[in-house]
Each structure stands twice: as C-alpha cells, then as structure tokens.
Amino acid sequence: MNKYLIKTSTFFFNDSVKPYSCSRNLPRLPADCLENIFKYLSDDTDSLYSCLLVNRLWCQIVIRILWRNPWNIDSKPKYNRITSWTCITRTLISLISDASKQSLKRNGVEIPPLIVSSQLSSPICNYLEFCKSLSLKEIHKVRREFLDLIPMSNIEKVYKEDLVEKEIYKLFLERCYSLKYLQLLDVPLTDCPGATSSLSYLCELECNANISSKTFLELSKICLHIQIxxxxxxxxxxxxxxxxxxxxxxxxxxxxxxxxxxxxxxxxxxxxxxxxxxxxxxxxxxxxxxxxxxxxxxxxxxxxxxxxxxxxxxxxxxxxxxxxxxxxxxxxxxxVTPFYIYTNLISTTKNSLKKININHWCSVLNEEIRPYLHSIINQCSKSLQYVTIWFSQNVFLDIKQLMISCNNLKTIIFETLDENVDEDEYDNGRIILNLLGKSAPRNLIDLRFNGKWNFDVTDLHEFLKIWKHRKTPLSLRVDIYPFTLSRECINLINKYREDGVLKSFSWC
Structure with a gap:
C-alpha cells in the first residue's frame, strides 16, 4: 500500500507520466476477467502496484480494488504505515470541496498552499467512489495526520479536532458512491448532500444510542437494506x-x-x-x-x-x-443465570443446534449435568458439531451415549466441576481418554480439556496409538489447573505431532 500511495501519487495527478505499456499485438483479457484475477491479490498490495503500472486498463481496475479498503495497512512495518497514512491524508485533502475548505478557513483551519499544490489540486480520479467501508478509527487517524500537516499549536489542534473530523466524514458521504459499512457519527445528514447516494445500499451499521434521534430518523429514510x-x-x-x-x-x-x-x-x-x-x-x-x-x-x-x-x-x-x-x-x-435455563432452551430446539459453547465461568451443579446431556441427546444428535461437556464420574455412561449418538461432532470441550478433589486419587484423565479411544465420534477433529484434569503418560499413549489409525489428525488443547502435564506427556505429544497424528497442540 505504501508503494502504491507514494509512487503513484505523481502518476495519478500528472498525466504526463506514462505507465508501462504492453505490446499492442498481445491479446487482452476482458476487464471483468482481469478484475476477478486481481481480487485474489487484494491482500498483496505490492503485487497490485506492479499490475497498476502495466497499462491504463489494468490501472483503472487495480485502483478500484486498492481503494475498496485503503485502510488495510496495519500489517505493514511501522515506518510504511506512517508514510501511507500521510499519503492517504494528502490524497483526501485534494478531494475536499471548495465549500469545505472555506468552512475550515472560517474556523481557523487553513490548508497551506504547499499541500494544495498544482499536483494535488485536480485529481483525475475520485478515489473515494470505490471505498466500501468507513469507521471512526480511520477518521481519527486521518484527522491526526491532517492536523499534523497544518502548522498550529497542540492546544489549537485539540480545539479543531471535532471540526476536522466532521469535514472528513462529510467528504466520505459526499464522494463515496456506495458504502457497505459505516460507523455512524452524530452529524446531521442534511449537512451531507451525498448521503442519499452513498448510504442507500448500506449493509452494516455501527452506532450508539446516544446519537441524536433526528440523525437516526434521517437515516431511516435512506437506508432500507441494512443487514447488520x-x-x-x-x-x-x-x-x-x-x-x-x-x-x-x-x-x-x-x-x-x-x-x-x-x-x-x-x-x-x-x-x-x-x-x-x-x-x-x-x-x-x-x-x-x-x-x-x-x-x-x-x-x-x-x-x-x-x-x-x-x-x-x-x-x-x-x-x-x-x-x-x-x-x-x-x-x-x-x-448468574441458573444452568437449567440453558438446558431448557436446548430442549426447545428441533434438531437444529450445531454449536453449544458454554464457558466454564457458568455455574454448573453435579445434578444438572445429566439433564443437560439428555437434552442434547434427544434434541441435537443429528445436527450437533460443537459441544461443551461437563464431566463427572456419575454421568460417565451418559457421556458415552452422547458421543455414540452425536456422530457429527467435530469439536468437544470437556470441563470439570468446581469441586475440591484429592489430587492423588483423581483419575478423570484415564477415564475420559479410555472412553474417547473406544467411542469418539467418527468426525471428531478438535479436542479440548479445561479445568482439573489429571493425565498419565501411559493413558495418553494408549489413546494416541488408537487415534493413529484414524485418517484425520487431531487438534488438542489442554488448559488444566491445579494439575499439569508431565515432561513425559509433552515429549509423547510432540512425537505424535511429528508423526502427523496430532495436527496441533497447545497447553497452559
């Protein structure tokens, strides 16, 4: 992105610079085919920049792709990010209308002639017409760069921040043809003459309930296709x-x-x-x-x-x-919510649940586990792919029945109850690994253990030997306390990772 912004600013604002051209004898792909190809390079801005310099047609297509999300520069090195934001800001300044410049000037913000140079005064392309998203995070960054380009004290900058922010926001609503995502700013849409066009097909809106009711009422007349x-x-x-x-x-x-x-x-x-x-x-x-x-x-x-x-x-x-x-x-x-409430909610479903994720912070009693497991077996056996299960020795057979019934399970998270247990006698690791070795769902690929689990290297070895005969490698995550995995367990797991039996492994 930084190369594109820095090296092409002269090209786009000065027609005397010619892009590299292909031989006229070479066949040309139609524009729609080229665009579909270039979309695959959306995250590779350096390659897109190279394509941009081929000829005028390629340039026009690549510009549309680059400016759909010009903010995609956070992955760049720090220096390149800073340089890119400065270039984006200078380009936006060149697109500000004369009326906005006069409004800024009346309020003590005058853009120096050096910035509004002959190169930047008449851009040959309205880059913002391709932009599809706008958030306050980007506006704040542009505002900061904008004010840094103008000589004034820090106190003056703080005073002018809201004014500049609103003018940048209005610029986008005036110049963008079809925004898909918008983080709403409390600016009357009557002050933004291009809002009707730019927001008519808005798909995603982020806002807060403290914005004036009038702004939302104006928006309700324009936006009828919001999905989020x-x-x-x-x-x-x-x-x-x-x-x-x-x-x-x-x-x-x-x-x-x-x-x-x-x-x-x-x-x-x-x-x-x-x-x-x-x-x-x-x-x-x-x-x-x-x-x-x-x-x-x-x-x-x-x-x-x-x-x-x-x-x-x-x-x-x-x-x-x-x-x-x-x-x-x-x-x-x-x-706070009693756990049986979620059990009852599961019971109202009609074999539609694909994922049941209930965090371990939820308070679960021993006597609540069996009704929970049976509601899953009765209502979700055909559809369920992801589930959280609390283990207790008195529901061992219920857990076995669930794993046999729910053959489409891909992810299982095993939790333990918040009970004090004798560390020397606790053998839940052996029990659950033995059960998984015999009855694990055929589609299981992701296994996680949270809480008070005690694993022995022998039991773990037996389980992984059985899993080795499966065609699909297993992702394993272990987050246990107060017990921990022994060095022998870690070495064994690493060996099975190298052999391809485990796709990934993480533990705390």
Missing part, C-alpha cells in the same frame, strides 16, 4: 434508532451492548419484536437491555450469543422462550 446493526453502547431508549430498526426489510444480525444493570429500552425492544421474519442472529453483551417479551417473538433466531460480564441474570429473558431453529448457542460469560 451493532449498537454500542445501547444505554438510551432512542426513538429515532427504534424507527431505523423497524424500517429495515433485511436485518439479519443485531448486537446490543448495555452498560447498566437492569436497564431496559422498551422502544428499541418493540422495534426488534417486529423483525421475526428476517432476524436470525442476536448478540447481547454485558447486560441484557431488551424486554423479556422480545425474544419470544423471534422464533427464527439461529444464533444467540451472550457475554454477560455484569451480574445481571438472564433468567427472566430466557426462561420461557422457544427457539426451535436455533443453530448456535454461544454463552461466553454468565455467572
């Missing part, structure tokens, strides 16, 4: 945001992150309730802010993700919902 909305934070019941959500015809995924415990957003909840035909994924982070009735209307939900880092229980939200089409249940964190 991420609201962070969702700490205000915003009427305009509710209207925007309700106006969407194709909304598939919704993510809500709420900072306050026991806080509810009834207007937004009501809007979400109207999306039963399209919404298939809902992610609830920190606290659940939607009303208990909302999820009951969303019977087509396929993905439910919960990451409740606060102490709020989801009992009232989940206890009576019915999600027959649920495919992914992902509980990343939840220390």
């Amino acid at each position: 909305i991420n609201i962070n934070p969702c700490d205000k019941d915003n009427k305009g945001l509710a209207t925007l959500i309700k106006s969407q015809k194709y909304l598939k995924e919704l993510k809500l992150q709420c900072s306050y415990r026991d806080f509810k957003v009834p207007l937004i909840s009501n809007a979400i309730s109207t999306l039963s035909d399209t919404l298939i994924c809902i992610r609830l982070i920190r606290n659940i802010c939607i009303s208990p009735e909302t999820l009951r209307y969303l019977s087509n939900i396929k993905t439910l993700e919960l990451d409740l880092s606060e102490t709020q229980s989801s009992h009232d939200i989940l206890k009576s919902i019915n999600l027959p089409n649920l495919e992914i249940l992902d509980v990343k964190f939840d220390e």
Whole structure:
C-alpha cells in the first residue's frame, strides 16, 4: 500500500507520466476477467502496484480494488504505515470541496498552499467512489495526520479536532458512491448532500444510542437494506434508532451492548419484536437491555450469543422462550443465570443446534449435568458439531451415549466441576481418554480439556496409538489447573505431532 500511495501519487495527478505499456499485438483479457484475477491479490498490495503500472486498463481496475479498503495497512512495518497514512491524508485533502475548505478557513483551519499544490489540486480520479467501508478509527487517524500537516499549536489542534473530523466524514458521504459499512457519527445528514447516494445500499451499521434521534430518523429514510446493526453502547431508549430498526426489510444480525444493570429500552425492544421474519442472529453483551417479551417473538433466531460480564441474570429473558431453529448457542460469560435455563432452551430446539459453547465461568451443579446431556441427546444428535461437556464420574455412561449418538461432532470441550478433589486419587484423565479411544465420534477433529484434569503418560499413549489409525489428525488443547502435564506427556505429544497424528497442540 505504501508503494502504491507514494509512487503513484505523481502518476495519478500528472498525466504526463506514462505507465508501462504492453505490446499492442498481445491479446487482452476482458476487464471483468482481469478484475476477478486481481481480487485474489487484494491482500498483496505490492503485487497490485506492479499490475497498476502495466497499462491504463489494468490501472483503472487495480485502483478500484486498492481503494475498496485503503485502510488495510496495519500489517505493514511501522515506518510504511506512517508514510501511507500521510499519503492517504494528502490524497483526501485534494478531494475536499471548495465549500469545505472555506468552512475550515472560517474556523481557523487553513490548508497551506504547499499541500494544495498544482499536483494535488485536480485529481483525475475520485478515489473515494470505490471505498466500501468507513469507521471512526480511520477518521481519527486521518484527522491526526491532517492536523499534523497544518502548522498550529497542540492546544489549537485539540480545539479543531471535532471540526476536522466532521469535514472528513462529510467528504466520505459526499464522494463515496456506495458504502457497505459505516460507523455512524452524530452529524446531521442534511449537512451531507451525498448521503442519499452513498448510504442507500448500506449493509452494516455501527452506532450508539446516544446519537441524536433526528440523525437516526434521517437515516431511516435512506437506508432500507441494512443487514447488520451493532449498537454500542445501547444505554438510551432512542426513538429515532427504534424507527431505523423497524424500517429495515433485511436485518439479519443485531448486537446490543448495555452498560447498566437492569436497564431496559422498551422502544428499541418493540422495534426488534417486529423483525421475526428476517432476524436470525442476536448478540447481547454485558447486560441484557431488551424486554423479556422480545425474544419470544423471534422464533427464527439461529444464533444467540451472550457475554454477560455484569451480574445481571438472564433468567427472566430466557426462561420461557422457544427457539426451535436455533443453530448456535454461544454463552461466553454468565455467572448468574441458573444452568437449567440453558438446558431448557436446548430442549426447545428441533434438531437444529450445531454449536453449544458454554464457558466454564457458568455455574454448573453435579445434578444438572445429566439433564443437560439428555437434552442434547434427544434434541441435537443429528445436527450437533460443537459441544461443551461437563464431566463427572456419575454421568460417565451418559457421556458415552452422547458421543455414540452425536456422530457429527467435530469439536468437544470437556470441563470439570468446581469441586475440591484429592489430587492423588483423581483419575478423570484415564477415564475420559479410555472412553474417547473406544467411542469418539467418527468426525471428531478438535479436542479440548479445561479445568482439573489429571493425565498419565501411559493413558495418553494408549489413546494416541488408537487415534493413529484414524485418517484425520487431531487438534488438542489442554488448559488444566491445579494439575499439569508431565515432561513425559509433552515429549509423547510432540512425537505424535511429528508423526502427523496430532495436527496441533497447545497447553497452559
């Protein structure tokens, strides 16, 4: 990217520089074929730069690809990243309208003549028409580079930051023809004359509920094709945001992150309730802010993700919902909700669940494991590919039945209960490895152990010898405490990795 920005800035703003040309006798591929080929080089900007210099047709196609995501420079060395951001900023300055320049000048931000040189004053291409995404992270970087190019004190820069940020934001909405991703800034769309064109086919929106209701109302008249909305934070019941959500015809995924415990957003909840035909994924982070009735209307939900880092229980939200089409249940964190709630939720599915991931932070009692396992056996045996299983010796036969019934399992995470055990007598490692050696699902390729597992090198050796006869190598992860893997176990595992029996191995 840095080569493209540095070495081609002269070429694109000065028609006297000619690109390398191919022989006229050589046959030419059609533009659509070339574009499909160049797409495979999207992450290889150095190669794209070489292609850009071949001829005018190649140049036009490569420019479109490079500027779809001009921010893809974080993987570059530090010096190249800094240089690239400066070049991007200079190019954007050259695209700022005279009206915006006058507005900046009236507010004490005057672009020096050296920057607005003859080379940069009349770009032959509107690069932003190809740009497909815009986030505040990129705007902040451009803002910083912008202000660094203009002589002023640090105090003045802080004062001018919001002004410059808004002008850059307006520039994108004016010049971009079809943005697909946008992180919304609280700027009236009436101040952005190109918003109707640039946002008409927006697919993904990231925003926060504190943005003015009027901005969301304006957006609801323009954007009708949004598929993903991420609201962070969702700490205000915003009427305009509710209207925007309700106006969407194709909304598939919704993510809500709420900072306050026991806080509810009834207007937004009501809007979400109207999306039963399209919404298939809902992610609830920190606290659940939607009303208990909302999820009951969303019977087509396929993905439910919960990451409740606060102490709020989801009992009232989940206890009576019915999600027959649920495919992914992902509980990343939840220390409060009674475990039987999740067992009951699994029981409402109709052989649709593919993934059940419940983090070890969830509180599980010994007597809750068997009902959980049987709900999986009864409702998910044909579809399940990924599961978390808590081990206890009194449910050994139930775990065996689950592994025999769920033949499509690819990933199993084994957890232990938070009980104090005698380290000298604890032999769960031998039991589970022996069971896996005899009854592991035929499609199993990923095995993980978390918690208080005690593995002996002899038992591990027997298990790996059996696995050697399988055609598919196994990925193994061990994260155990207070026990640990002996040096003999580590050496044995490394040997089987070299032999190709284990695809990967990691441990803590």
